[in-house]
Amino acid sequence: MKGLPSVERAVAVFSRFPGIGQKSAQRMIYHLLRHGSVEVEQLISSLQMLQDRVHTCRNCYNLAEGDLCWVCEDSRRDPTLLCVIEESSDLMAFEKAGLFNGLYHVLGGRLNPLDGIGPEQLQMNTLQSRLSAGGIKELIIATNPTVEGEATAHFVAQLAQSMGCKVTRLAYGLPMGGELEYLDESTLYQALAGRREF
Numbered sequence: 001m002k003g004l005p006s007v008e009r010a011v012a013v014f015s016r017f018p019g020i021g022q023k024s025a026q027r028m029i030y031h032l033l034r035h036g037s038v039e040v041e042q043l044i045s046s047l048q049m050l051q052d053r054v055h056t057c058r059n060c061y062n063l064a065e066g067d068l069c070w071v072c073e074d075s076r077r078d079p080t081l082l083c084v085i086e087e088s089s090d091l092m093a094f095e096k097a098g099l100f101n102g103l104y105h106v107l108g109g110r111l112n113p114l115d116g117i118g119p120e121q122l123q124m125n126t127l128q129s130r131l132s133a134g135g136i137k138e139l140i141i142a143t144n145p146t147v148e149g150e151a152t153a154h155f156v157a158q159l160a161q162s163m164g165c166k167v168t169r170l171a172y173g174l175p176m177g178g179e180l181e182y183l184d185e186s187t188l189y190q191a192l193a194g195r196r197e198f
């Protein structure tokens with residue numbers, strides 16, 4: 001099998017996924033080849049559906065299939081609490097843990113000047129618009145505890161404070177360098193419950 005350009009190309013594509021190395025990618029490709037066209041068709045159609053249907057919520061920039069994501073559509077959520085996070089996967093961590101009843105703002109990444117990611121590349125302007133629309137009593141910053149996440153947190157805090165909004169951030173029992181989406185629920189709960197003013 002080795003040496004077939006189409007196999008190598010597919011392995012190269014699959015091994016770009018987080019947590020998938022060369023070996024796992026090979027196993028996935030062999031699995032697809034063994035199970036024939038049905039699995040391949042399902043894979044193609046599910047990816048096509050992702051591309052066609054999934055975009056971002058016009059309010060919070062979470063992933064959505066409609067105009068608004070399921071969080072923004074839920075009228076039971078508290079619109080006075082806004083939790084700022086880096087990615088939709090962080091939102092999923094909060095939602096899975098069922099810890100938070102406010103709304104989110106998904107920045108779409110974190111500040112990283114070396115990689116050319118400045119405020120303009122993130123959803124900062126839209127955050128500013130949401131804050132200036134009023135009604136938000138507390139902005140909870142839940143960026144990841146990494147160097148870039150910290151820089152992002154400071155930027156967001158300054159932005160919100162300059163607009164007179166109360167700013168808190170997650171308590172750091174969080175492991176430095178860790179990623180929110182991999183935290184267990186009780187650690188995330190402690191971090192949220194123990195949040196402090198910025």
Ligand SMILES: [Zn+2]
Nearest residue numbers: 057060069072
């Ligand atoms: Zn939304």
